[in-house]
Amino acid sequence: MTTLVWFRTDLRVHDNPALWHAAQRKDDVLGVVFVSEKQWRRHGLGPRKIQLIKNRMYALADELKALNIPLLIVNAPTFAECNLSLQRACVQMNISRVNFNIEYEVNERHRDIEFARWCRENQIEVNKFHDQCLLPPGSVVTQQGGPFRVFTPFKKAWLQQANVVMQPPLPAPAKRNAADARTLETLARVQSQMLKQGPLPEQEDDPLWSVAEADAHDKLECFISERALDYKDDRDHPLREGTSRLSFELSLGILSQRQCLHAAQQENKGFLAGGFPGIDCWISELIWREFYRHLLVAFPDLCKHKAFKPETEAVPWRHDEDDFLAWCEGRTGYPIVDAAMRQLVQQGWMHNRLRMITAMFLTKHLLIDWRKGEAFFNHWLVDADLASNNGGWQWSASTGADGAPYFRIFNPTSQSEKFDASAEFIAQMVPELAVLAPKDRHAPDNLQRARCRYPLPVVNHQYGRARALEAFKLSQAQTLTEGDA
Numbered sequence: 465m466t467t468l469v470w471f472r473t474d475l476r477v478h479d480n481p482a483l484w485h486a487a488q489r490k491d492d493v494l495g496v497v498f499v500s501e502k503q504w505r506r507h508g509l510g511p512r513k514i515q516l517i518k519n520r521m522y523a524l525a526d527e528l529k530a531l532n533i534p535l536l537i538v539n540a541p542t543f544a545e546c547n548l549s550l551q552r553a554c555v556q557m558n559i560s561r562v563n564f565n566i567e568y569e570v571n572e573r574h575r576d577i578e579f580a581r582w583c584r585e586n587q588i589e590v591n592k593f594h595d596q597c598l599l600p601p602g603s604v605v606t607q608q609g610g611p612f613r614v615f616t617p618f619k620k621a622w623l624q625q626a627n628v629v630m631q632p633p634l635p636a637p638a639k640r641n642a643a644d645a646r647t648l649e650t651l652a653r654v655q656s657q658m659l660k661q662g663p664l665p666e667q668e669d670d671p672l673w674s675v676a677e678a679d680a681h682d683k684l685e686c687f688i689s690e691r692a693l694d695y696k697d698d699r700d701h702p703l704r705e706g707t708s709r710l711s712f713e714l715s716l717g718i719l720s721q722r723q724c725l726h727a728a729q730q731e732n733k734g735f736l737a738g739g740f741p742g743i744d745c746w747i748s749e750l751i752w753r754e755f756y757r758h759l760l761v762a763f764p765d766l767c768k769h770k771a772f773k774p775e776t777e778a779v780p781w782r783h784d785e786d787d788f789l790a791w792c793e794g795r796t797g798y799p800i801v802d803a804a805m806r807q808l809v810q811q812g813w814m815h816n817r818l819r820m821i822t823a824m825f826l827t828k829h830l831l832i833d834w835r836k837g838e839a840f841f842n843h844w845l846v847d848a849d850l851a852s853n854n855g856g857w858q859w860s861a862s863t864g865a866d867g868a869p870y871f872r873i874f875n876p877t878s879q880s881e882k883f884d885a886s887a888e889f890i891a892q893m894v895p896e897l898a899v900l901a902p903k904d905r906h907a908p909d910n911l912q913r914a915r916c917r918y919p920l921p922v923v924n925h926q927y928g929r930a931r932a933l934e935a936f937k938l939s940q941a942q943t944l945t946e947g948d949a
């Protein structure tokens with residue numbers, strides 16, 4: 465008997481419930497993973513992230529091989545083709561059981577429902593596990609039994625439940641019999657030829673983002689032991705190494721939410737809250753991650769580009785391609801915004817404070833639809849993740865659950881002076897301004913801009929702010945009137 469473990473955004477051997485439970489049986493265990501480039505591109509992922517996913521698949525194959533578990537890497541451009549390939553593999557290899565960890569996005573759930581239906585018809589057992597959240601979506605609810613729409617009460621309820629169910633992460637499965645693995649591997653090789661998968665993609669290392677699971681563990685350990693205590697003070701300053709930068713590993717599942725929470729709890733006197741302020745604060749961010757996943761399941765329209773607050777669909781967004789391009793290319797004339805946008809494109813990552821500043825700048829100062837910014841981030845971020853990206857964008861645009869109230873509009877210059885006080889981050893990412901004195905880099909005057917060949921602001925702060933306030937106020941009034949009618 466063979467159990468197939470279908471890997472997706474859980475590309476790890478440790479604390480992987482689908483893999484662990486498969487390995488607890490006497491059956492043979494075979495892993496499978498699909499390279500679905502067409503589907504990923506349809507979902508808006510960019511080439512850097514796609515390459516990293518593929519790199520991670522190869523690394524996973526090596527890590528599983530060390531445990532004598534073969535991994536079949538199959539080209540299947542779309543989810544529909546994944547299902548067909550999987551069905552063929554199940555029949556040809558006489559698979560009795562398929563294990564996988566659940567993905568919560570709408571297309572992924574439809575894919576899984578289809579596959580599970582086919583398995584039922586063909587007497588193949590399907591075992592699904594939750595691994596993306598400590599508490600599965602739908603399990604943290606209000607007293608009325610509905611989903612929470614705001615973070616703070618969600619967090620309170622989450623902490624109460626999490627304290628009860630928190631368990632240490634699962635280890636990697638034990639090494640399996642080498643002879644069985646060889647037979648299985650031969651079968652798998654034949655199988656992959658039969659699946660006519662075509663040439664597999666190339667591996668191409670990324671200088672900034674390692675995909676090794678061992679490196680992810682080191683990174684987590686290093687953050688927890690060296691920086692987590694100072695997280696609360698350091699996390700808002702882009703130049704300080706104040707945050708963990710583990711969002712990439714979490715987004716591919718190289719690390720699990722449970723591993724992060726558990727490591728933090730161990731260092732936090734055994735508490736998820738009420739330990740050290742720095743670690744409490746970091747745990748709180750992980751709860752935000754979980755909150756957004758719970759929202760995605762409770763409100764699946766979020767996967768379909770809908771605003772969480774329907775009344776904000778009436779905001780008269782501007783369709784100004786020049787302004788949008790200036791934002792994308794880091795030439796808005798606001799140094800902190802431009803520095804952040806250049807960091808995104810160069811590193812595939814952006815600091816959280818800067819994500820809020822740039823997202824608010826696009827949606828408020830430029831009054832451009834948050835969906836355009838969300839798509840741009842999704843394309844460039846190596847940690848691109850529908851739930852967190854959508855949550856962050858809708859928070860910033862004041863269209864989301866627990867979003868910033870629409871009248872809260874960051875002033876990019878004062879944010880810059882506060883969080884990049886030495887203007888060193890600006891100097892690094894916008895080198896043409898490095899010649900200026902640090903205090904002048906936040907908002908150079910016209911002469912300095914000309915000297916540095918740096919653009920004038922695309923919009924005046926006061927004007928942009930007033931225009932956004934007016935647009936939001938009008939859209940609210942309009943919705944109220946329509947509601948009355």
Ligand SMILES: Cc1cc2nc3c(=O)[nH]c(=O)nc-3n(C[C@H](O)[C@H](O)[C@H](O)COP(=O)(O)OP(=O)(O)OC[C@H]3O[C@@H](n4cnc5c(N)ncnc54)[C@H](O)[C@@H]3O)c2cc1C
Pocket residue numbers: 699707708709710711712714715746749750752753754756814815816817819820823841845847848849850852853854855856857860
């Ligand atoms: C407009 C916008 C877009 C965003 N897009 C994404 C995205 O596509 N993918 C993504 O993982 N995060 C996204 N975030 C959330 C956050 O900015 C990143 O998770 C964080 O900057 C990653 O850096 P870190 O790993 O050093 O985080 P740390 O500060 O070390 O936090 C630890 C972990 O907690 C989670 N986390 C932290 N802050 C948040 C948050 N506000 N919301 C949800 N989870 C959080 C992340 O998984 C992160 O790795 C977005 C935020 C905004 C405002």
